Amino acid sequence: MGEQNVSEAEEWDGLDDSCTHFLAGAASNPAGCARLLPKGDTAKVQRVAVMPPHRGTGLGRLIMLAVLDHARAAGFVEVILDSQTHAVPFYEKLGFIAHGPEFDDAGIPHRSMRLRTP
Template sequence: MKIALAETDALKQACFAIRRAVFIEEQRIPEPEEWDDYDAIALHYLAEDAFGPAGTARVISRDDSAKIGRVAVLQRHRGTGLGAQIMRAVMADAKARGFARAELESQVYAIPFYGRLGFVAEGPEYDDGSGIMHRLMRADL
């Protein structure tokens, strides 16, 4: 599996296609909730295998924190450890870029997954507007 920064429009479009499949089609998040102005300035990461795109994540710079979001793995790759591979790659790149910490807004069911990667949940659960409950999580890099 190759995980790298999506530096071309074609690679970014592959990231967006994964997000469409996972968030809009599977989780039924309304399309206007998925796309935002941060897509134009975020770092987008793409995981690919020999057969094509498999997963994605993005990072938004927030002072000395890397806000990781839109972490998505296509259904056929779930349960393989790909999500953790993506997160480790993104966190390593964020650290190399000088970020001191990472933060994310985890869907509540995924809190244990991010906890195994060193993230600690903070504050109460909240609806981010998608109808899915989330919780803020942070980790030092």
């Protein structure tokens, strides 16, 4: 939240108990994370983050592969996310397709993306 200048009020949405959480690294020394929010037969990827020392190592990709494997195994037919615009190419390499116009979320430009699961 600090690095992105997102307030606690915007970040804490009360949905954590409904989500599956992914954590890379030791609990006492996390390196990256994500959460998956179920929405019917669709799952929404949220809160993807990699700590600065671990960026560029492939950890973000590994986290996302784990999220996508879980989504497929859980039977979700589609996975969606709202990507910061600078990260759109990262998600495109994983098969996501951007759609709709750019929009602002917490003062940061984003694009909606989707991936149909096989």
